[in-house]
Amino acid sequence: xxxxxxxxxxxxxxxxxxxxxxxxxxxxxxxxxxxxxxxxxxxxxxxxxxxxxxxxxxxxxxxxxxxxxxxxxxxxxxxxxxxxxxxxxxxxxxxxxxxxxxxxxxxxxxxxxxxxxxxxxxxxxxxxxxxxxxxxxxxxxxxxxxxxxxxxxxxxxxxxxxxxxxxxxxxxxxxxxxxxxxxxxxxxxxxxxxxxxxxxxxxxxxxxxxxxxxxxxxxxxxxxxxxxxxxxxxxxxxxxxxxxxxxxxxxxxxxxxxxxxxxxxxxxxxxxxxxxxxxxxxxxxxxxxxxxxxxxxxxxxxxxxxxxxxxxxxxxxxxxxxxxxxxxxxxxxxxxxxxxxxxxxxxxxxxxxxxxxxxxxxxxxxxxxxxxxxxxxxxxxxxxxxxxxxxxxxxxxxxxxxxxxx
Amino acid sequence: xxxxxxxxxxxxxxxxxxxxxxxxxxxxxxxxxxxxxxxxxxxxxxxxxxxxxxxxxxxxxxxxxxxxxxxxxxxxxxxxxxxxxxxxxxxxxxxxxxxxxxxxxxxxxxxxxxxxxxxxxxxxxxxxxxxxxxxxxxxxxxxxxxxxxxxxxxxxxxxxxxxxxxxxxxxxxxxxxxxxxxxxxxxxxxxxxxxxxxxxxxxxxxxxxxxxxxxxxxxxxxxxxxxxxxxxxxxxxxxxxxxxxxxxxxxxxxxxxxxxxxxxxxxxxxxxxxxxxxxxxxxxxxxxxxxxxxxxxxxxxxxxxxxxxxxxxxxxxxxxxxxxxxxxxxxxxxxxxxxxxxxxxxxxxxxxxxxxxxxxxxxxxxxxxxxxxxxxxxxxxxxxxxxxxxxxxxxxxxxxxxxxxx
Numbered sequence: 117x118x119x120x121x122x123x124x125x126x127x128x129x130x131x132x133x134x135x136x137x138x139x140x141x142x143x144x145x146x147x148x149x150x151x152x153x154x155x156x157x158x159x160x161x162x163x164x165x166x167x168x169x170x171x172x173x174x175x176x177x178x179x180x181x182x183x184x185x186x187x188x189x190x191x192x193x194x195x196x197x198x199x200x201x202x203x204x205x206x207x208x209x210x211x212x213x214x215x216x217x218x219x220x221x222x223x224x225x226x227x228x229x230x231x232x233x234x235x236x237x238x239x240x241x242x243x244x245x246x247x248x249x250x251x252x253x254x255x256x257x258x259x260x261x262x263x264x265x266x267x268x269x270x271x272x273x274x275x276x277x278x279x280x281x282x283x284x285x286x287x288x289x290x291x292x293x294x295x296x297x298x299x300x301x302x303x304x305x306x307x308x309x310x311x312x313x314x315x316x317x318x319x320x321x322x323x324x325x326x327x328x329x330x331x332x333x334x335x336x337x338x339x340x341x342x343x344x345x346x347x348x349x350x351x352x353x354x355x356x357x358x359x360x361x362x363x364x365x366x367x368x369x370x371x372x373x374x375x376x377x378x379x380x381x382x383x384x385x386x387x388x389x390x391x392x393x394x395x396x397x398x399x400x401x402x403x404x405x406x407x408x409x410x411x412x413x414x415x416x417x418x419x420x421x422x423x424x425x426x427x428x429x430x431x432x433x434x435x436x437x438x439x440x441x442x443x444x445x446x447x448x449x450x451x452x453x454x455x456x457x458x459x460x461x462x463x464x465x466x467x468x469x470x471x472x473x474x475x476x477x478x479x480x481x482x483x484x485x486x487x488x489x490x491x492x493x494x495x496x497x498x499x500x501x502x503x504x505x506x507x508x509x510x511x512x513x514x515x516x517x518x519x520x521x522x
Numbered sequence: 523x524x525x526x527x528x529x530x531x532x533x534x535x536x537x538x539x540x541x542x543x544x545x546x547x548x549x550x551x552x553x554x555x556x557x558x559x560x561x562x563x564x565x566x567x568x569x570x571x572x573x574x575x576x577x578x579x580x581x582x583x584x585x586x587x588x589x590x591x592x593x594x595x596x597x598x599x600x601x602x603x604x605x606x607x608x609x610x611x612x613x614x615x616x617x618x619x620x621x622x623x624x625x626x627x628x629x630x631x632x633x634x635x636x637x638x639x640x641x642x643x644x645x646x647x648x649x650x651x652x653x654x655x656x657x658x659x660x661x662x663x664x665x666x667x668x669x670x671x672x673x674x675x676x677x678x679x680x681x682x683x684x685x686x687x688x689x690x691x692x693x694x695x696x697x698x699x700x701x702x703x704x705x706x707x708x709x710x711x712x713x714x715x716x717x718x719x720x721x722x723x724x725x726x727x728x729x730x731x732x733x734x735x736x737x738x739x740x741x742x743x744x745x746x747x748x749x750x751x752x753x754x755x756x757x758x759x760x761x762x763x764x765x766x767x768x769x770x771x772x773x774x775x776x777x778x779x780x781x782x783x784x785x786x787x788x789x790x791x792x793x794x795x796x797x798x799x800x801x802x803x804x805x806x807x808x809x810x811x812x813x814x815x816x817x818x819x820x821x822x823x824x825x826x827x828x829x830x831x832x833x834x835x836x837x838x839x840x841x842x843x844x845x846x847x848x849x850x851x852x853x854x855x856x857x858x859x860x861x862x863x864x865x866x867x868x869x870x871x872x873x874x875x876x877x878x879x880x881x882x883x884x885x886x887x888x889x890x891x892x893x894x895x896x897x898x899x900x901x902x903x904x905x906x907x908x909x910x911x912x913x914x915x916x917x918x919x920x921x922x923x924x925x926x927x928x
Binding site for chain 2: 117118119120121122123124126129136159161162163164165166168171174175178179181182183184187188189190191224225227228231232235236237238239241252255256259296297327328329357358370372373374375385387388391394395397398399400401402403404405406407503
């Protein structure tokens, strides 16, 4: 093979994917300390089982696949109508947002959708990305050649970064220059903070004035506890003309290992909607039928109640983490309307160094804030997805090392 | 939104995706003739249910998801080791090909993999594509900007087409100029013909001499009845240095609605293997755990025996279609080592016109050969995936219209 035929943009990627790297470090620590039971509050993966109503729906769907009369082969690439209707009714109608099933595209994961959506745009457009944020927005654009060169401060030349930190209360400012695409994530991964109605309105106005598109990742929307906060960007007037929304069952229904998500492209952006439809019909073949039946069951009265209780249990973990760290004197953000706690490290400690300190002294795994962007370098992310008893134990281990960690 | 920010390559796409178009035509016909029962031998979708051993494995996996102790969240993006090992042992070892699990990447479908793999290459490379062939290779490259302008003969400027037709017995010639990427499909969709060991050896030599990569789609490998034919390109000496292979459970185990496939990138192309790993870890989140357990069960002795019987039943359909058409005087190809029959239409009939004729006179749906490339314009594809009784009925309807159709 001649290496010149390869996509050279891959060489611009900063380093190996954050979570893979962490997995390796943890694995090495576990090998060296085989007696120690590590508590993982790092990767944002759920731990509670799928709720009974969804399990029942999946068993029934498996049985359907076992008989000629009910077997399902290829489904619609966009997802079965029963699921798209359930999503419109279950997620959007209660927030006063009317969507038709044609505007909803079911997929096997928000990671795929947010990574693939940039394909619909010219490779010369300028994009804005929050700092810190879920790394996939940036990495997928680096691979596509939109990022330019990596600078020594961790920023890429051609990316417009939108800083979010304690100083601006995590309320980003719209770009000060014209960009074509803006990624937003609210509730934010990793900071656990939520963009206010006012902030979102400013972004929608910016998009309208600049002919830009907002790619709004709301994978954690169902964790918002405060009903007055914006749950979907379509609650903002004018958003249907300029915003695409990504949602997922991963965190709302424990589907990280089941794989189901959806993307909304409103009819008000018909050219974009048709392009995404064409992209998905050409490069994707729909989601497993069993999974779609399971996802639809999330919106049944029983499924919804069971799912709410799972989320409530994670949010009790979040409160415990928040309060435990605060009791030790830490400054923390998030954890009220999101399953992430964003710990501001004392004395500007480097987050990667802190990862090692926490692992070695407490056998607790978190995620270095620096992995989400330069603005995260003095922060540390803990997740509320653990088992309650073990989350409590982690907080006890951390409190016991108060002198080192705070 | 400013339309200038969009990926303008989408405008170069010839027309709406072949199978979506056909679905619309059939739907209109059904509405107009509500009493007629259409027989679908068009889209390559299976109809027989998932075999019992796989169903059992999926039920057990659903139950695992219902309990904290056995619940699985995010799995490895590359697929669980148990499945990759089963694939290496079940698909490759019997053909004398040794693969390590690290060389196998599990995904939710070959359509995704063959459509996404081109991302690893420069957008300036020249590619070669068989004509006719599964449209995804071409369309995904048009979207990526590698195809150039569409000409009046149905060809794109920058694509090197490799003609396959009755005249060369469907044995393609390697390109006569340097290209970086070559798509091959064997058994071929749509022609149902298999590339000979000699032809594949010539392509591997070409790739070695030109530093090119072969993207080998073998989604129908398990339909090959003649044991002497090449089942995997790695049976050809030197192929591990230049060929990526795409395989699927869709047709081998009836997984079109279940979604599981895999791609092989050998260690001999370590840079490419690492790039694909990076691509998948960044833009994909692994396949449903339940599905992976189901796929692994295909390789159990019981699962393998049940699956073989399903394939045998489809191949009986293939023989029936072949022989029925031949008895009417038709010239047909394929159908011996693949579930597709490639019908050479009489008097150079246009394949799209023939689609309408067949639908209107027999209420039988096939696929116009022209949808797979200009070389297919006087051919027509029928699939062996139908119910046996209905396939027989379709052949009777066709025989009854002998005067019109032959």
